[in-house]
Amino acid sequence: MSTIxxxxxxxxxxxxxxxxxxxxxxxxxLDQMKHKAMEPLRPEFAAQVSKGDVIVAGKNFGCGSSREQxxxxxxxxxxxxxxxxxxxxxxxxxxxxxxIPVIExxxxxxxxEEGDDIEINLSSGEVRIPKRDxxxxxxxxxxxxxxxxxxxxxxxxxxxxxxx
Amino acid sequence: xxxxIVEKILSHASxxxxxxxxxxxxxxxSFMMTNDAVGELTVDAFEKLGGIPWDSARIAxxxxxxxxxxxxxxxxxxxxxxxxxxxxxxxxxDQTGVCHQVMLESFVSPGDVVIGTDSHTCTYGGIGAFxxxxxxxxxxxxxxxxxxxxxxxxxxxxxxxxxxxxxxHPKDLILHVIGTLxxxxxxxxxxxxxxxxxxxxxxxxxFTICNMAVEAGAxxxxxxxxxxxxxxxxxxxxxxxxxxSDPDARYCKHLKVDLSKLGPQVxxxxxxxxxxxxEEVQGTRIEQAFIGSCTNGRIEDFRTxxxxxxxxxxxxxxxxxxxxxxxxxxMQAVTEGxxxxxxxxxxxxxxxxxxxxxxxxxxxxxxEVCIGSHNxxxxxxxxxxxxxxxLASPETVAVSALSxxxxxxxxx
Ligand code: SF4
Numbered sequence: 001m002s003t004i005x006x007x008x009x010x011x012x013x014x015x016x017x018x019x020x021x022x023x024x025x026x027x028x029x030l031d032q033m034k035h036k037a038m039e040p041l042r043p044e045f046a047a048q049v050s051k052g053d054v055i056v057a058g059k060n061f062g063c064g065s066s067r068e069q070x071x072x073x074x075x076x077x078x079x080x081x082x083x084x085x086x087x088x089x090x091x092x093x094x095x096x097x098x099x100i101p102v103i104e105x106x107x108x109x110x111x112x113e114e115g116d117d118i119e120i121n122l123s124s125g126e127v128r129i130p131k132r133d134x135x136x137x138x139x140x141x142x143x144x145x146x147x148x149x150x151x152x153x154x155x156x157x158x159x160x161x162x163x164x
Numbered sequence: 165x166x167x168x169i170v171e172k173i174l175s176h177a178s179x180x181x182x183x184x185x186x187x188x189x190x191x192x193x194s195f196m197m198t199n200d201a202v203g204e205l206t207v208d209a210f211e212k213l214g215g216i217p218w219d220s221a222r223i224a225x226x227x228x229x230x231x232x233x234x235x236x237x238x239x240x241x242x243x244x245x246x247x248x249x250x251x252x253x254x255x256x257x258d259q260t261g262v263c264h265q266v267m268l269e270s271f272v273s274p275g276d277v278v279i280g281t282d283s284h285t286c287t288y289g290g291i292g293a294f295x296x297x298x299x300x301x302x303x304x305x306x307x308x309x310x311x312x313x314x315x316x317x318x319x320x321x322x323x324x325x326x327x328x329x330x331x332x333h334p335k336d337l338i339l340h341v342i343g344t345l346x347x348x349x350x351x352x353x354x355x356x357x358x359x360x361x362x363x364x365x366x367x368x369x370x371f372t373i374c375n376m377a378v379e380a381g382a383x384x385x386x387x388x389x390x391x392x393x394x395x396x397x398x399x400x401x402x403x404x405x406x407x408x409s410d411p412d413a414r415y416c417k418h419l420k421v422d423l424s425k426l427g428p429q430v431x432x433x434x435x436x437x438x439x440x441x442x443e444e445v446q447g448t449r450i451e452q453a454f455i456g457s458c459t460n461g462r463i464e465d466f467r468t469x470x471x472x473x474x475x476x477x478x479x480x481x482x483x484x485x486x487x488x489x490x491x492x493x494x495m496q497a498v499t500e501g502x503x504x505x506x507x508x509x510x511x512x513x514x515x516x517x518x519x520x521x522x523x524x525x526x527x528x529x530x531x532e533v534c535i536g537s538h539n540x541x542x543x544x545x546x547x548x549x550x551x552x553x554x555l556a557s558p559e560t561v562a563v564s565a566l567s568x569x570x571x572x573x574x575x576x
Binding site: 039040041064086 | 299543
């Protein structure tokens with residue numbers, strides 16, 4: 001699982017959790033809630049996103065409320081990883097706890113375009129757009145967080161540890 | 165090397181008695197809180213972890229975001245959380261008020277480490293506790309183990325000098341600080357408010373300030389507890405441990421604010437760090453005014469607003485919503501006659517809870533504008549994606565409600 005390939009959805013700076021999933025939908029069951037993801041900004045997103053797609057965004061992705069529903073709806077829709085210049089603290093923790101790779105990458109946001117095929121190597125921290133010969137380095141996640149992601153999130157990580 | 169108050173609290177709460185910024189500690193949690201906006205996910209994660217609470221007496225389940233239930237989905241969540249908390253003997257607060265206000269009224273003491281599944285859990289720094297918001301999975305893990313791993317944050321010291329002028333409030337200070345630092349200016353860090361000016365700010369004002377630390381991305385906001393704190397705690401019959409930063413503590417950044425030079429501030433749509441002096445937006449037409457939330461829904465805020473509204477009527481094209489942060493605040497406001505003032509002025513009183521802050525009531529339609537005393541003006545949070553929300557102090561909200569436009573409270 002150390003290499004991820006997917007198609008890019010591009011977002012800007014400060015995508016807050018009220019954009020990712022507006023407050024009024026938090027109460028819906030997750031399989032209904034997911035259809036509302038990104039609605040205020042890109043109402044077509046939830047219907048058009050495909051399993052394995054990757055989000056590339058600017059600064060402070062996931063700022064605002066602590067709602068874990070934000071990474072949860074993205075995961076439900078099949079988002080495979082999120083690359084951003086920076087992440088808000090709680091979103092970053094929540095995404096890892098749900099097993100979603102979150103990659104802090106300074107350069108990608110400016111150059112990567114919507115629809116690009118992106119390749120992310122989690123072990124080396126390299127982010128590439130092979131077709132356009134672009135390559136960026138990112139801050140590699142520490143091993144203990146990669147382990148949680150590899151196990152599919154904190155709960156499977158803790159319970160599988162518990163069993164072994 | 166000296167330590168900051170945050171380093172001291174986290175050292176005290178962990179097995180690393182000498183914890184410094186950057187180190188990861190496994191901290192013992194004093195209290196854990198969850199609410200109805202995320203509680204279902206938390207319960208789900210908690211059951212998967214084995215479903216045994218570490219200490220039910222230290223866990224609070226608070227129904228506040230969708231109270232009273234307005235949809236079947238809310239009713240389902242509430243039923244689930246009521247059953248869950250009763251089954252485990254946890255504290256259940258049903259129709260009592262906004263989670264943070266309830267936690268401060270009932271549990272939190274200086275020196276505590278408190279974890280809540282809500283980003284504004286950082287409010288409790290107002291009495292010198294370390295408190296921070298987490299997601300549901302982290303919350304469930306804390307519920308099950310009574311511990312949480314945390315990276316000890318670096319601290320930005322906000323040194324306060326002087327005293328706030330009349331018509332300028334703690335809300336104006338924190339909007340100004342967020343505007344200066346930016347929405348991600350304190351990510352992963354703590355904001356410590358100290359200096360001689362800190363003592364001039366009431367405990368209620370300190371809650372307002374720490375509440376919004378997360379709007380600069382901070383993990384926590386904190387004031388050193390002092391005599392004001394002692395008075396607040398004595399009224400509640402609780403004590404706590406009073407930590408203070410050492411004079412030679414290490415900070416990652418210094419910011420100095422002269423309170424006496426600060427004027428009223430307003431955060432413009434759709435970002436909290438988009439804060440400007442009120443003069444820049446004065447005259448902006450509004451359709452709605454909101455006083456409430458965990459930021460500014462306390463009795464002191466109500467007194468400020470009532471003083472402005474007494475004997476007057478709000479603008480005919482403005483609807484005003486007043487939401488007490490808790491039943492206790494509500495009762496006090498009734499006793500003091502503030503509720504009568506609000507009703508006579510033409511405001512509607514909503515039940516204690518999150519209310520319009522969350523778009524739970526008082527939703528806006530396309531093009532409508534609201535000025536509120538709460539903490540977030542994100543696009544679509546309070547209704548239509550092309551509605552607008554401005555954030556300000558309760559006094560600025562009240563004077564604006566009277567004139568139908570954003571006003572400078574110093575001119576009234
Ligand atoms: S009042 Fe607003 S900010 Fe406070 S807990 Fe409720 S929704 Fe969140």
